[in-house]
Amino acid sequence: MSQIVKIKIAATGRTIELPTGLFINNEFVPSVDSQETLSAINPATEEEICKVVAASEKDIDLAVKAARAAFKNTWGKNVTGFERSRLLYKLADLIERDQQELAELETLNNGKPVRIARDFDIGDTVQCLRYYAGWADKILGETIEVDNKTKLAFTRADPIGVCGQIVPWNYPIMIWAWKVAPALAVGCTVVMKPSELTPLTALKLSQLVKEAGFPPGVVNTVPSLGHVGGAALAAHMDVDLVAFTGSTVTGKKIMEAAARSNLKKVLLELGGKSPNIIFESADLEQAATWAVLGTLSNSGEDCTAGSRVYVQESVYDKFIDLLIEKVKSTPVGDGFDDAVTNGPVISKTHFDRVWGHIESGKREGAKILVGGERRVGSGYFIDPTVFVDVKQDMKIVNEEIFGPVLAVGRFSTEEEAIELANNTRYGLGAGLHSRDANQAMRVSLALDAGTVWVNQYDILHNNVPFGGKKQSGIGRELGKQGLDEYISVKAIHWNFGEKASWPV
Ligand SMILES: NC(=O)C1=CN([C@@H]2O[C@H](COP(=O)(O)OP(=O)(O)OC[C@H]3O[C@@H](n4cnc5c(N)ncnc54)[C@H](O)[C@@H]3O)[C@@H](O)[C@H]2O)C=CC1
Numbered sequence: 001m002s003q004i005v006k007i008k009i010a011a012t013g014r015t016i017e018l019p020t021g022l023f024i025n026n027e028f029v030p031s032v033d034s035q036e037t038l039s040a041i042n043p044a045t046e047e048e049i050c051k052v053v054a055a056s057e058k059d060i061d062l063a064v065k066a067a068r069a070a071f072k073n074t075w076g077k078n079v080t081g082f083e084r085s086r087l088l089y090k091l092a093d094l095i096e097r098d099q100q101e102l103a104e105l106e107t108l109n110n111g112k113p114v115r116i117a118r119d120f121d122i123g124d125t126v127q128c129l130r131y132y133a134g135w136a137d138k139i140l141g142e143t144i145e146v147d148n149k150t151k152l153a154f155t156r157a158d159p160i161g162v163c164g165q166i167v168p169w170n171y172p173i174m175i176w177a178w179k180v181a182p183a184l185a186v187g188c189t190v191v192m193k194p195s196e197l198t199p200l201t202a203l204k205l206s207q208l209v210k211e212a213g214f215p216p217g218v219v220n221t222v223p224s225l226g227h228v229g230g231a232a233l234a235a236h237m238d239v240d241l242v243a244f245t246g247s248t249v250t251g252k253k254i255m256e257a258a259a260r261s262n263l264k265k266v267l268l269e270l271g272g273k274s275p276n277i278i279f280e281s282a283d284l285e286q287a288a289t290w291a292v293l294g295t296l297s298n299s300g301e302d303c304t305a306g307s308r309v310y311v312q313e314s315v316y317d318k319f320i321d322l323l324i325e326k327v328k329s330t331p332v333g334d335g336f337d338d339a340v341t342n343g344p345v346i347s348k349t350h351f352d353r354v355w356g357h358i359e360s361g362k363r364e365g366a367k368i369l370v371g372g373e374r375r376v377g378s379g380y381f382i383d384p385t386v387f388v389d390v391k392q393d394m395k396i397v398n399e400e401i402f403g404p405v406l407a408v409g410r411f412s413t414e415e416e417a418i419e420l421a422n423n424t425r426y427g428l429g430a431g432l433h434s435r436d437a438n439q440a441m442r443v444s445l446a447l448d449a450g451t452v453w454v455n456q457y458d459i460l461h462n463n464v465p466f467g468g469k470k471q472s473g474i475g476r477e478l479g480k481q482g483l484d485e486y487i488s489v490k491a492i493h494w495n496f497g498e499k500a501s502w503p504v
């Protein structure tokens with residue numbers, strides 16, 4: 001099966017023509033040896049949108065071969081930084097041209113509000129591509145003084161090679177850009193495996209990659225189940241780097257597969273259980289707004305969700321009142337309704353998983369102030385749920401829920417707040433709200449996380465590095481550091497005068 005399907009979006013009247021094959025060597029093709037398909041579901045209605053081809057292990061191998069050939073012949077060191085830059089800018093322009101169409105497809109398959117997909121996810125994507133397009137012709141080595149009279153050493157920033165990239169379903173377009181843009185900017189080639197739950201926009205983006213003029217094989221797209229295509233990429237002997245965003249459990253499997261195969265480089269952006277601390281000096285109204293935004297955005301399906309909120313005893317009751325008022329005003333519904341802020345969660349499996357966490361919170365005796373009741377009707381909708389007076393040993397405080405659920409606890413001193421916040425196996429994000437600048441500096445330095453937000457939450461920028469500590473990951477995305485991950489530094493030692501003698 002490989003064909004073009006026509007997807008009619010009832011809410012807007014738009015019809016989208018989407019190729020459903022694997023994208024290898026700039027062509028949409030069927031699997032070479034399998035009839036397996038993936039069913040793309042609309043999480044707001046639970047209806048199937050269409051089926052797409054599922055890549056087999058053999059298809060993954062063909063995609064890697066295409067990427068290797070492109071790396072050797074048309075991309076890699078064969079193309080100037082100016083040309084890589086030009087093509088990335090062109091791709092950004094095409095995505096911007098199709099921003100509304102891409103957003104509607106994203107909403108159909110992921111459920112998030114279309115205006116948020118368009119203005120935030122895809123707005124960020126366009127900026128990310130332009131940011132790395134700007135870097136592509138500024139990738140420098142350095143000259144290192146070793147001996148002025150006889151020797152010189154210099155470094156060259158080589159592209160690392162063929163990159164397997166495995167992305168999740170929570171930001172299918174945006175995280176695609178975070179991975180593809182730096183890889184292409186330095187001259188790597190890509191085999192991209194989108195999530196089996198949200199393969200549609202990656203296929204649409206593949207069309208734009210071709211239209212932008214990237215040579216065949218530079219970007220290949222292979223929708224597949226994780227344990228088939230994802231595992232095959234992680235274990236492939238001719239993949240030089242695997243970059244992954246998803247759960248910590250799967251990240252560990254990927255690292256193991258990389259170690260057992262060819263010791264490829266591994267970049268992991270994994271889960272979190274991020275704390276958000278509200279001190280008594282904070283602007284409480286703003287702190288409550290950031291706490292809600294930081295946990296409920298994207299229906300809580302966000303690796304940096306600040307889902308553990310710690311509030312100083314003296315302002316606890318006042319803060320809770322403000323928080324609850326804001327949570328209650330969250331409009332949940334179909335993402336094609338412009339009044340909606342939160343869409344459904346991604347799938348039946350995930351819906352059941354989030355409910356499992358809510359039920360465990362109830363069993364463990366946490367008090368629910370809002371939410372916690374199931375809706376009737378179709379769609380994987382979950383109303384925002386707030387647990388208060390939580391204890392540190394509860395499951396809802398320790399495990400990533402990845403849904404619209406907040407756990408609020410209290411503390412009395414700054415030291416206690418830091419202790420509670422850092423008491424986790426994760427280290428992705430952390431937030432603090434305080435009008436005491438000395439306190440904000442002390443606490444931000446003490447928090448054990450890759451990103452700390454002061455008097456805000458969950459705001460990222462394409463030019464600022466992002467990534468985790470502890471079991472939240474390895475390596476960085478975004479910023480110059482995100483580019484460097486795709487570079488293999490070669491040191492060249494040059495002798496123009498020293499004579500060797502033996503024995504020394
Ligand atoms: N850090 C983040 O942004 C994300 C975190 N998660 C967390 O993971 C939990 C489970 O969600 P899942 O969709 O099952 O996440 P997952 O980590 O299993 O899936 C993410 C990606 O990994 C791929 N994958 C799965 N098994 C693989 C394997 N053995 N080898 C290589 N690739 C593999 C999937 O096909 C998908 O593309 C969520 O409840 C959430 O807590 C999920 C998605 C994103």
Ligand code: BAL
Pocket residue numbers: 170171175245301302303304305
């Ligand atoms: N909040 C950063 C995007 C992510 O969830 O991976």
